[in-house]
Amino acid sequence: MPSESPSLWKYLLLIPLGIYLLGWGVLVHQGSWASAWVGGFLGLVLVAATLCAAEKGTGPSG
Known part of the structure; x- marks a missing residue:
């Protein structure tokens, strides 16, 4: 898994997720x-x- 884009797969999940929604x-x-x-x-x-x-990593903060 490329350490350059560790979260790239998360954004790729948006495609099938959008179709599902x-x-x-x-x-x-x-x-x-x-x-x-x-x-x-x-x-x-x-x-x-x-x-x-x-x-x-902060989450919702006020």
């Missing part, structure tokens, strides 16, 4: 692509924010 949104909203895209986008933002917090 989109598919889940479509199933839940019975084909409402707008809701699916919004749900998928918010999911990716949440995961990205979590990964960034994990990268810094």
Whole structure:
């Protein structure tokens, strides 16, 4: 595993995760692509924010 990009695999997981979230949104909203895209986008933002917090190791701080 390349030590240059130890967290690269985490970001690669965003691709299948996004597809999964989109598919889940479509199933839940019975084909409402707008809701699916919004749900998928918010999911990716949440995961990205979590990964960034994990990268810094600080987590949520005020």
